[in-house]
Amino acid sequence: MAEPPRDRLFDMPRDMIVDFVFDEQVARVFPDMIRRSVPGYESILTLLGLFAQEYAQANTNLYDLGCSTGAATLALRRRISQPGCRIYAIDNSTSMVEVCRANLQHHAATTPVEVVCADIQQVGIENASLVVLNFTLQFIAPGERSRFLRKIYAGLNPGGVLVLSEKILLEDPLGQRFEEDLHLAFKKANGYSELEISQKRSALEKILIPETPAQHRQRLQQAGFQQVYRWFQALNFISFAAIK
Ligand code: GEK
Numbered sequence: 001m002a003e004p005p006r007d008r009l010f011d012m013p014r015d016m017i018v019d020f021v022f023d024e025q026v027a028r029v030f031p032d033m034i035r036r037s038v039p040g041y042e043s044i045l046t047l048l049g050l051f052a053q054e055y056a057q058a059n060t061n062l063y064d065l066g067c068s069t070g071a072a073t074l075a076l077r078r079r080i081s082q083p084g085c086r087i088y089a090i091d092n093s094t095s096m097v098e099v100c101r102a103n104l105q106h107h108a109a110t111t112p113v114e115v116v117c118a119d120i121q122q123v124g125i126e127n128a129s130l131v132v133l134n135f136t137l138q139f140i141a142p143g144e145r146s147r148f149l150r151k152i153y154a155g156l157n158p159g160g161v162l163v164l165s166e167k168i169l170l171e172d173p174l175g176q177r178f179e180e181d182l183h184l185a186f187k188k189a190n191g192y193s194e195l196e197i198s199q200k201r202s203a204l205e206k207i208l209i210p211e212t213p214a215q216h217r218q219r220l221q222q223a224g225f226q227q228v229y230r231w232f233q234a235l236n237f238i239s240f241a242a243i244k
Contacts, residue, residue: 004031027095030069036190038135039183040234044165047232048072048132049079051241055161057129059084065120066136067091070100076132077109085129087113090120121148125155134165135237138208149223156244162225165232165239167210179236186235213238 005028026033034041052075056062062080064073067089077087089104091097097117104113116123121144125131131152140148152162170176187197213230217240220228225242232239 005029006032023093024095027069027093027099030096030099031071034068034135036192037187038167038237039186040232040237043234044134044232044239045071045075048134048163049075051130051132051161051163052076053079053081055130055159056080056082056085057157057159058082059127060129060157060160061085061125061127062087062130062132063125063128064089064132064134066133066139067100067115068093068096070103070115072132072134073100073113074103074107076130077107077111077113080111085111087111088116088123089113090116090118090123092117092119125152128152128156129160131156131160131162133162134239135167137164138166138210142209142211146219146222149219153224153244158244160244162220162242162244163239164216164220164242165237166216167208168216168236168238169210169212170236171212171214176236183235210236216240 008029052062056076060082062076062085064070064076064087067073068091070089073087073089080087089100091100094117097115101115104115120136121140133152137145137148149162156162170179184197188194216238217228220240220242223242225244227243229241229243230238231241
């Protein structure tokens with residue numbers, strides 16, 4: 001199979017760094033970009049399939065919110081064994097949604113997927129057994145995150161699960177430094193230059209707002225989730241499972 005296009009978006013010096021947008025250029029290189037930037041991303045995808053296998057209930061909906069090019073949707077769809085399930089893959093970037101639709105067509109499966117171009121804060125969540133927010137909540141304004149999680153909780157059936165993966169901050173400055181240094185080393189080992197790393201960091205500064213694990217846990221509990229487990233961590237990237 002052909003290699004996915006390589007991310008070189010930030011490899012030339014820019015006069016001015018504008019805020020990051022999920023446009024056509026990003027959508028084209030996204031699989032390469034996220035794999036080389038997020039430690040553990042591929043493992044999370046594989047393991048998301050197990051969430052679908054274990055938690056998808058018959059005749060319910062599964063949601064992949066902020067689906068980008070559809071990698072998590074594909075991982076879920078591959079492992080659903082229950083009848084009558086439907087996946088909603090939702091993203092507000094038209095370019096991402098276009099690539100997502102094309103990717104899904106390449107893989108045959110029985111569970112139907114509806115790819116929707118919309119703001120995930122505006123869509124209804126109902127009769128859900130599994131909701132995935134794989135590195136998406138971090139792009140929602142912090143002041144709006146609680147209301148959004150309460151909506152997800154309300155749309156989940158009893159026993160349903162929210163998987164929430166995020167880049168995190170640590171309260172302890174030394175710990176934060178330790179994880180940032182290793183994350184920098186991870187990106188360099190994956191072929192990103194100092195220039196690419198620093199230009200991308202500036203572009204994301206105002207739109208990707210990480211929080212501490214304690215903030216996430218507290219918000220999930222306040223939304224109503226009684227069981228909240230940290231089931232995955234690689235450096236400063238974490239994933240929680242919150243069960244209704
Ligand atoms: C994956 N989950 O590969 N409404 C809809 N989509 C949004 C919104 C919003 N309000 N805000 C951001 N997005 C994917 C990776 S990427 C993570 C998720 C990253 C979308 C945005 O367009 C982008 O496609 C996605 O959230 C975030 O498993 O780039 O670090």
